[in-house]
Amino acid sequence: xxxxxxxxxxxxxxxxxxxxxxxxxxxxxxxxxxxxxxxxxxxxxxxxxxxxxxxxxxxxxxxxxxxxxxxxxxxxxxxxxxxxxxxxxxxxxxxxxxxxxxxxxxxxxxxxxxxxxxxxxxxxxxxxxxxxxxxxxxxxxxxxxxxxxxxxxxxxxxxxxxxxxxxxxxxxxxxxxxxxxxxxxxxxxxxxxxxxxxxxxxxxxxxxxxxxxxxxxxxxxxxxxxxxxxxxxxxxxxxxxxxxxxxxxxxxxxxxxxxxxxxxxxxxxxxxxxxxxxxxxxxxxxxxxxxxxxxxxxxxxxxxxxxxx
Numbered sequence: 001x002x003x004x005x006x007x008x009x010x011x012x013x014x015x016x017x018x019x020x021x022x023x024x025x026x027x028x029x030x031x032x033x034x035x036x037x038x039x040x041x042x043x044x045x046x047x048x049x050x051x052x053x054x055x056x057x058x059x060x061x062x063x064x065x066x067x068x069x070x071x072x073x074x075x076x077x078x079x080x081x082x083x084x085x086x087x088x089x090x091x092x093x094x095x096x097x098x099x100x101x102x103x104x105x106x107x108x109x110x111x112x113x114x115x116x117x118x119x120x121x122x123x124x125x126x127x128x129x130x131x132x133x134x135x136x137x138x139x140x141x142x143x144x145x146x147x148x149x150x151x152x153x154x155x156x157x158x159x160x161x162x163x164x165x166x167x168x169x170x171x172x173x174x175x176x177x178x179x180x181x182x183x184x185x186x187x188x189x190x191x192x193x194x195x196x197x198x199x200x201x202x203x204x205x206x207x208x209x210x211x212x213x214x215x216x217x218x219x220x221x222x223x224x225x226x227x228x229x230x231x232x233x234x235x236x237x238x239x240x241x242x243x244x245x246x247x248x249x250x251x252x253x254x255x256x257x258x259x260x261x262x263x264x265x266x267x268x269x270x271x272x273x274x275x276x277x278x279x280x281x282x283x284x285x286x287x288x289x290x291x292x293x294x295x296x297x298x299x300x301x302x303x304x305x306x307x308x309x
Contacts, residue, residue, distance in 0.1 A: 006140030016049030019219035020057035050084040076107035090114025115149030146172030153185040221270035248303035
């Protein structure tokens, strides 16, 4: 299948729920392609607008360039055109360019551009970073706005004015004032993606800021719940949304927030809890303790997920 054109990708990404599949590893911490493909096949059967292969929940930060290529290629082949597949780029500008080109060569439809390495940078430097990556690929690029890569509305406007393949902004900061400024400045020129962990807790208020979609980690192990929740948000069904937050999302977050890094580990543990395969995480992440796994299983069981109507 040919890569999606940037404008088509922007429309696709904004049309429904997004998710970041976990990346499966074996006992030796090597990429386990067979269970990964099985997982992608399962997720692709649901009406999801896009999958971000080797993204944050997919432990992008622990993958080599070759592994990024392998993971994205496996996802593209398994999805087989049923939805969009985006891949990662980030780190140093040279690494980000190499990763973006690898995603394009692997058949990916777009790029999620993560922040550069931990160095601080001003707006001119961040602008040059985004421009370098956008000019290195013909794929649509969504910029991840978080941590040491927080972009002003003015910077984003300049980038949007001369980079047609800069198509979206994923917000991981959570500033209502900042997002209001960005949306009032750029309007529908960009597609806006909610990227705060866990995105479900911010989905309803963010909808009012022009953020029409978000990435759901929960989709990995409770896809029916995740899609029903998204639909409840889009129809502004406050009662259903807050009931789901109370009965499942917040108890889930209580377990997730016990240890830094559990945001990924708990998703793999969730797969195990529903009878599928999550597999291990790579260091420096750590596995849920047996007690935390038991608590997670009880949260899922008590909520009778999927239960949103």
